[in-house]
Amino acid sequence: MFTRQIIERRPSKAIVAGWVEEIRVIGKLVFVVLRDREGKIQIVAPKDKVSQGVFEELSNLTKESVIAVSGEVIQNPEAPFGVELLPKEVVVLGRAESPLPLEFLKVDSSLDKRLDYRFLDLRHPKHLLIFKLGSYLESEIRKFFLKQGFIEVHTPKLVAAATEGGANLFKVEYFERDAYLAQSPQLYKQMLVIAGFERVFEISQVYRAEPHHTTKHLCEYTSIDFELGFIDGVNNVIEVVERCVGNALRKAMKTPEFKEFGVQLLLPKRFPRITYREAYRFMKEIGKKFEWGKEIGSENEIELWKKIREEKKSDLYFLTEFPWEERPFYTMRLQDAPEFTTGFDLIFKGMEIVTGSQREHRYEILLQQLKEKGLNPDSFQFYLTAFKYGAPPHGGAAIGSERLLMQVLELKNIRETTIFPRDPKRISP
Amino acid sequence: MFTRQIIERRPSKAIVAGWVEEIRVIGKLVFVVLRDREGKIQIVAPKDKVSQGVFEELSNLTKESVIAVSGEVIQNPEAPFGVELLPKEVVVLGRAESPLPLEFLKVDSSLDKRLDYRFLDLRHPKHLLIFKLGSYLESEIRKFFLKQGFIEVHTPKLVAAATEGGANLFKVEYFERDAYLAQSPQLYKQMLVIAGFERVFEISQVYRAEPHHTTKHLCEYTSIDFELGFIDGVNNVIEVVERCVGNALRKAMKTPEFKEFGVQLLLPKRFPRITYREAYRFMKEIGKKFEWGKEIGSENEIELWKKIREEKKSDLYFLTEFPWEERPFYTMRLQDAPEFTTGFDLIFKGMEIVTGSQREHRYEILLQQLKEKGLNPDSFQFYLTAFKYGAPPHGGAAIGSERLLMQVLELKNIRETTIFPRDPKRISP
Numbered sequence: 060m061f062t063r064q065i066i067e068r069r070p071s072k073a074i075v076a077g078w079v080e081e082i083r084v085i086g087k088l089v090f091v092v093l094r095d096r097e098g099k100i101q102i103v104a105p106k107d108k109v110s111q112g113v114f115e116e117l118s119n120l121t122k123e124s125v126i127a128v129s130g131e132v133i134q135n136p137e138a139p140f141g142v143e144l145l146p147k148e149v150v151v152l153g154r155a156e157s158p159l160p161l162e163f164l165k166v167d168s169s170l171d172k173r174l175d176y177r178f179l180d181l182r183h184p185k186h187l188l189i190f191k192l193g194s195y196l197e198s199e200i201r202k203f204f205l206k207q208g209f210i211e212v213h214t215p216k217l218v219a220a221a222t223e224g225g226a227n228l229f230k231v232e233y234f235e236r237d238a239y240l241a242q243s244p245q246l247y248k249q250m251l252v253i254a255g256f257e258r259v260f261e262i263s264q265v266y267r268a269e270p271h272h273t274t275k276h277l278c279e280y281t282s283i284d285f286e287l288g289f290i291d292g293v294n295n296v297i298e299v300v301e302r303c304v305g306n307a308l309r310k311a312m313k314t315p316e317f318k319e320f321g322v323q324l325l326l327p328k329r330f331p332r333i334t335y336r337e338a339y340r341f342m343k344e345i346g347k348k349f350e351w352g353k354e355i356g357s358e359n360e361i362e363l364w365k366k367i368r369e370e371k372k373s374d375l376y377f378l379t380e381f382p383w384e385e386r387p388f389y390t391m392r393l394q395d396a397p398e399f400t401t402g403f404d405l406i407f408k409g410m411e412i413v414t415g416s417q418r419e420h421r422y423e424i425l426l427q428q429l430k431e432k433g434l435n436p437d438s439f440q441f442y443l444t445a446f447k448y449g450a451p452p453h454g455g456a457a458i459g460s461e462r463l464l465m466q467v468l469e470l471k472n473i474r475e476t477t478i479f480p481r482d483p484k485r486i487s488p
Numbered sequence: 489m490f491t492r493q494i495i496e497r498r499p500s501k502a503i504v505a506g507w508v509e510e511i512r513v514i515g516k517l518v519f520v521v522l523r524d525r526e527g528k529i530q531i532v533a534p535k536d537k538v539s540q541g542v543f544e545e546l547s548n549l550t551k552e553s554v555i556a557v558s559g560e561v562i563q564n565p566e567a568p569f570g571v572e573l574l575p576k577e578v579v580v581l582g583r584a585e586s587p588l589p590l591e592f593l594k595v596d597s598s599l600d601k602r603l604d605y606r607f608l609d610l611r612h613p614k615h616l617l618i619f620k621l622g623s624y625l626e627s628e629i630r631k632f633f634l635k636q637g638f639i640e641v642h643t644p645k646l647v648a649a650a651t652e653g654g655a656n657l658f659k660v661e662y663f664e665r666d667a668y669l670a671q672s673p674q675l676y677k678q679m680l681v682i683a684g685f686e687r688v689f690e691i692s693q694v695y696r697a698e699p700h701h702t703t704k705h706l707c708e709y710t711s712i713d714f715e716l717g718f719i720d721g722v723n724n725v726i727e728v729v730e731r732c733v734g735n736a737l738r739k740a741m742k743t744p745e746f747k748e749f750g751v752q753l754l755l756p757k758r759f760p761r762i763t764y765r766e767a768y769r770f771m772k773e774i775g776k777k778f779e780w781g782k783e784i785g786s787e788n789e790i791e792l793w794k795k796i797r798e799e800k801k802s803d804l805y806f807l808t809e810f811p812w813e814e815r816p817f818y819t820m821r822l823q824d825a826p827e828f829t830t831g832f833d834l835i836f837k838g839m840e841i842v843t844g845s846q847r848e849h850r851y852e853i854l855l856q857q858l859k860e861k862g863l864n865p866d867s868f869q870f871y872l873t874a875f876k877y878g879a880p881p882h883g884g885a886a887i888g889s890e891r892l893l894m895q896v897l898e899l900k901n902i903r904e905t906t907i908f909p910r911d912p913k914r915i916s917p
């Protein structure tokens with residue numbers, strides 16, 4: 060039984076198992092706080108009410124040892140959790156060495172040291188909560204897609220060519236040849252729409268060999284990808300993102316995990332939309348600028364968020380019609396302004412968490428765009444061919460799972476949302 | 489609207505979009521069969537009842553082009569699907585070149601050629617069904633775990649050491665050093681139980697650089713992994729497998745996808761269990777043998793299945809208490825017979841689809857077992873250390889997702905269950 064269930068249900072007897080968080084021996088009385096995944100309970104052993112064996116076993120415990128305890132549940136309004144356990148039997152399942160290499164309950168260690176001893180660091184109840192909420196968010200997003208008729212797929216992560224161009228690839232020795240780790244399921248999810256799946260999604264890890272060490276980049280992260288066939292335009296894609304992310308966030312806000320973090324979230328039904336050109340004009344007005352045709356940059360994304368938060372009461376906004384120069388070859392351009400595209404981002408509390416667009420599905424134009432980006436058509440034959448034999452209009456997006464979680468909980472470093480993060484310096488544990 | 493919905497709901501008007509499967513022009517009449525993800529519908533255009541533009545557009549179509557058609561739904565009991573569409577407007581969304589590189593509807597091409605043109609091959613309705621059922625099976629398995637309080641996690645696939653020993657690893661150039669692709673989440677899921685997650689599961693791709701080209705091995709496959717803390721023994725693990733797989737299969741058997749394949753499945757509530765030693769005796773009895781202490785081998789697994797199918801009316805059985813020689817270092821051995829272990833397999837129609845065990849959680853014994861297997865403790869420090877500071881008894885298993893699907897549908901080659909398979913010879917598309 061989890062401790063929380065004992066506190067909620069108050070049975071007369073119970074068996075619990077978990078980790079020893081505290082031990083205090085005060086004369087003829089031992090107090091032990093036992094922690095499990097769902098909470099804590101206090102075990103109180105007065106020498107005259109428990110067997111000698113139990114008293115000694117408890118007195119000699121080390122912090123973070125794993126024990127199982129059976130006993131009587133005693134109501135005590137003065138106990139930290141309203142009930143305590145009078146132990147009848149105690150079994151030490153796994154004894155912890157002392158001292159611990161990390162004082163995880165104080166959390167004043169550096170993030171690096173915490174990650175080295177992640178198996179202890181995660182025992183901090185607040186750290187576990189992050190991953191409970193992450194699992195919940197992903198499952199809500201998955202439910203949304205399944206309900207909308209999307210088929211969940213697995214596309215290969217071992218690939219022969221780069222998706223987004225040549226940079227940032229990890230090379231793999233693949234039998235007698237080279238292969239690479241996929242940067243995204245992009246080309247494959249498009250091929251599946253063309254293969255008649257019509258609507259697909261995938262939640263899986265992808266890889267970027269980005270050599271910088273920032274607070275929002277990982278070399279291995281979880282991408283929530285979807286692709287939707289038979290669209291009328293990019294707005295169909297934007298609406299799927301809006302409903303999918305909106306729905307997951309609205310549900311997450313009701314969870315105890317979210318409430319525990321005490322963060323605020325302004326979440327309207329419809330997220331404001333602002334084009335790249337409008338953003339440029341606004342930046343000029345307030346005296347901040349970015350180079351015309353280039354990414355607007357993190358600082359400006361934050362400025363825009365502040366303005367939109369105030370004016371439209373929203374922590375999320377879509378930035379649309381990105382310039383062609385900044386988008387990959389498969390992006391569909393605007394018919395009446397081909398220096399811009401259907402490419403959009405969803406910005407959450409000033410950080411990009413989603414990237415999407417309508418895709419170019421006309422073979423000749425796609426080929427030309429690929430060349431324009433300086434890519435070699437030979438490397439993309441397996442993908443290009445698919446567009447020759449009946450490709451419907453389609454579009455999709457990718458949601459960064461860790462970034463979404465990071466922004467929901469206002470965490471300062473994306474490594475907090477990743478159990479065992481990978482960056483240029485870290486490949487272990 | 490999907491074609492199936494038109495056939496079920498019979499609206500008076502409809503818009504459909506999909507691929508052109510057939511075109512027949514018979515004098516003043518054009519028939520077109522349009523296929524989408526959910527079925528087919530016939531479009532009938534008599535020259536005198538449709539506009540000249542529509543008649544010409546339809547007459548000049550190529551097979552597998554993508555079109556959208558709006559029109560009137562006509563009830564016609566003689567039409568192949570009970571209804572047909574009288575087209576008012578036709579838009580060609582993507583024109584297919586002719587001839588097609590693969591006659592996918594006949595499916596007499598070699599598997600190799602089919603995989604080269606997978607984007608066409610998957611348009612065969614029966615091939616798509618495999619992946620619909622696969623997505624369904626996985627979602628049912630996931631639901632089971634979430635309901636049982638397992639937390640879904642992502643563990644790294646870029647790792648510094650081998651999980652199961654040194655062989656069969658893909659090497660990755662990771663900045664200034666070498667890394668490897670994970671063979672399984674084994675060590676990480678155990679560390680998460682120890683980190684206080686207590687119950688975790690993960691569904692993700694893993695990698696084996698196995699140089700053989702068989703019908704049941706892939707270099708990249710989907711592993712459904714779980715790990716369960718605070719167990720009383722390996723039976724707790726076996727029961728989770730039994731309930732999880734049994735539940736998913738029982739639900740799958742009710743789906744139209746399963747029925748379409750017309751296969752049989754004997755699925756009792758409880759799967760028979762047979763120990764390695766019993767299996768050895770049985771093989772000796774029927775005059776087939778395997779080397780004492782080694783794997784029992786595919787042929788013998790099939791023999792056992794036939795016997796169990798007949799005697800116990802079950803297509804699944806657990807083979808338990810595997811010899812220590814054949815199991816990895818982290819497996820817990822039997823206390824009273826240490827040459828055997830708690831290791832078990834679940835065999836489905838003669839093929840291993842699940843491997844599991846109770847894990848050794850006592851640091852000293854784990855270290856000794858690791859050395860006994862000839863592994864270097866230094867490479868496993870990140871993992872071993874976790875066992876020093878409070879590790880509960882635990883166990884778990886890994887379900888091979890593609891193998892499960894292969895055996896449900898009695899497919900002959902595991903590549904049929906994989907959208908874009910990876911083997912020693914294939915890295916594309």
